[in-house]
Amino acid sequence: MSKSKFLSDTLAVTINEFRVLRRNRTAILLSLVVIPFFFTAALGVGSGGAGTSYSVTAKIPIAFIDDDQTVASGRVYAILARSGDFHQLIQGYREDNAIATLGTGKIYAVIVIPKGFQDRLLNDQVGHITVYVDDSVADLGSAIQGNLLKNLQDFNPRLEVQPVRVGVSSPIEIVARGVKFSGFDVGLTVILGLVIIFATFYEIAGGISRESEEGTYARLAVSPIGLGAIMAGKTFYDLGLNAVRALIVCALAVYGYGARPNTDLLTIVGLSLLMALLTMGFGFIISALGLGVRAVIIVEFFLVLFLFAFSGFIIDRELLTGFSKTISYSLPWAYGIEVIRRAVLIGQPLWTMANQLMFVVVSTVVFYGIAYFVLKISRERLVI
Amino acid sequence: MLEKAIETHNLTKVFGHFTAVDGLNFDVREGELFGLLGPNGAGKTTTVRMLCTLLEPTTGTATIAGYDLVKEPAKVRRQIGVVSEGVMLYKDLSIEENLKFLSKLYDLSGEKADQRVKELLEMFDFREKAKRQVRALSSGWTKKALICAAILHRPKILFLDEVTSGLDPQSATALRDFTRNLCNQGVTVVWTTHYMTEPEKICDRVGIVYGGRMIQIGSPNDLKRKVSELSVMEIEVSNLSQETIDKIRSVQEICNLRYEPPFLRISCERDDELTEKMTKTLLSEGVKIRAINTLEPTLEEAFIKLTGGEDEIDRILGRNDTDRQVMKERSK
């Protein structure tokens, strides 16, 4: 087949795909609105957006029981109530009542200042506060403990006005360097990766399955078009869609939730397209199995879950051990996500991540090669 | 002498343990309208799918428009058009959009493509339907759309697989006339059908496929002559014993006998006295006759006749005595 024929066939397939998409409002809605929008909005709403800091414990009803009834314990209450971390401290409970109420949803923790609290502090001993917590709520215990310690770090029972400056309790202070990112900023890279992978897989693997079921793959198969042109045409089509998706996610993140990526838009879109290509290659391989559309979607869902766990989406790969680690370090998506994260959050130049990028590129080429071969030998499965 | 547009050499297709097409050898001349006739599951569609490169033959090959089917499938595809189940158009696009897309794949350039598309839409009288999505068309119009797509690039060979099924009689007639016209213009057509009466209306020659094998090839007149010699009688009886059935079976002229209570179905060589013979035999055995009807032969009965009887079928299909016994039990 000549080069010009290949290019013209590829272009014809790409344009045809867009034409079919244009006629299918549901597909447009799902592909370009529901998936990027839902995912990004859920992250934004859940985390409060970039730059938003909110205290996890601020609005949680917590019982405060003062068994000491001293000046010091009163001052503890005042500090906590003013702190911004404990807006719903409820007094008046008895300890046994309060503990019994935990788990009903009326209160989530019980702070108890024991008798003798002030005495201990005035004698230069450490004062103990006990917190009974409904820790069936994940991370609540550590959040309450952290906020209590933070607010009482320099508590001095002898002073009516507590020190304003947050002092250092330890002789060795840790000076933290490195830009801090909000949960939204970090989550954004996860969402971008998820959206791209999820939608791309559906469009490619699901797309070929659909064509196979509807008989249009057979139509292409009896025409002079080659398999390479079909794959190339669908690839360009999906790259176009992914560019739009990446822009939607970025626009929503920046203008809706105040995210500030540390790299330019072109880099973000470029990296997204690279991830899309990788996923497309894999999607083509799966499409050769001749599964129905619904089965492909289920497979896709399992794949995304798998990547979720092992690709550094929600758990840093450094934390994985043994077999999990081996899997993680062999997944090209993990390297892609790492590159996106470092480029978007830290602004690390791409050339410094050449190894990771190379791994992704090589994997993409390998996937496409395997896909071409597998689709060729699976031709009958797709046209029957 | 006309060139052979299609020539098959031991074309075989096996799916797992099932042989769908078994050593098919036939040829089709240029400009011929060749019918492939056979019941459902005979292997007609599988044959067509192999010839249009959708399926790869397990063994054997074919020459299509001078190109080897197995070695040069891409070149074969340029020469053929296909209307077959499972080879569809994009439902979300209009027929016009589908044709324009396909024209690009067949290297029809801009103006030529537009012209050809317009020509086809006018030929088939699409008018405003041309802008409608394919999914919104009725099955008849969809079929027309499929034919347009098949002949868009003026192929040398056209495969029409069960193309009249689901069409009303007028549309079916119009389609047959259209196809005949194409052949007159030099297009070779392979027409598959399971309707006995169809090949005689348009085909130049007919190949009978049964059990994946080509049983017979001949002109429709030959076919008709053989079938017209066949007579089928259905007698509604009661209390028919096995002894009586065996006695009737022993009558020389009978080709095939099947008893599905209360109907006794006999196919035989045309014999004006046969009805009287049968009636006498049954009455002498004390069988009560409720009704006697003369029927058209079924496809299988016709095949049995055309292929020289059950023994011939068994020989061709390699059925042994056990198989025959089973089939006999089933026919009681």
Next chain:
Amino acid sequence: MKELVRDSFAVTVKELKELSRDPVSLALTIMFPILLISIFVVISQAFGASSYNIPVVVADLDGSSVSKVLLDKLTTSPLIRVNQFVQTDEQAVQAVQSGMATGAVIIPKGFGQALLSSGHTYVILQTDNSKLTAPLLVNAALSSSIQAMLDEATQTGYTGALSGFKAAPVDVIIRPISGRPPSGDPFLPGMLGMITILGAFDDIVNAITRERERGTFPRLVLTPINIFSVYMGKMSSTVVINAVRTTLMLIIFALSGLVIRGNIIFIYLTTSLIAVFTLSLGLVISSRVRSSSTLTILEIALTFPLFQLSGAVSSAETLAPEGRALAYSLPWTYGNDAIRRIIYLGVGFNAIAVDILVLLLSSLVLLPIATLLAKRTM
């Protein structure tokens, strides 16, 4: 009434028969819980491990005997792996920026001198904060190494400037009341909720949309059966299938050592209602969305937002204010909350009554709407 029950039962039996012959849905029913749990066990094991291998570089610009003590504590920390010692601040920072290390500890020149003379000094920690959790562990490793160093100084009776060192004045002792295992596993009840939701969504695809695509739904409604009976029948089959899923999940929970404090009946009740509500919503959606693949993709597209917002992974209480408001408007949140409290806290019916009521009322509102829409869009 008798007819309703009879017809509903007939539909239920048919649904269950069809499911038993659909490998994709069977796989979803059985494999999905197993796979989901396995994945989250991996995750929670990762979060709950006692030691890690997080790569850290160290630049000891001081080189004193004091800094060497800190180095010693760092290299023996179970949380990190000191994989390189560098000579300069820039090299340490570069290691983090290039991704070679997750953190860099820079002990400045004069560290030991300052500590011994004034009792006060500092250490620089450069972390790769693009990572989710690892930087926190590096920080924790450094803090605990510093503490270990100071504890050692105190225990050995050191009388230098450190001798006046005071610990923080107030200590907070946490007393958890839940039955949650120490390893955490905070996700498991949420996973049960999510599997119930996704399973019910998939039942919708099978129940209505595929029937419409195959043409068996028109066949059904052409019979004397009432559309309400059809929906009730499909609802019942979902409840049965859901019971199977819940049982499978509970077996997995038991095998992974989770102790269920509450009454199992309440778990079945809650998951059944989650399934019923989800199915009701799905029936409403399926009156507009006719394609099974579209519905499946929609179902899965909702998965990740629901993970975030329905209390499956993180409780609604710990979300940002807008997220919390949205979470509390989703009936699923109440269901997941109830499951969590039943499993970990062993609460009784009184404690989950509101959650049950929310799910029930939501279903009761949606089901008639679905029936009405089905009649209009037949």
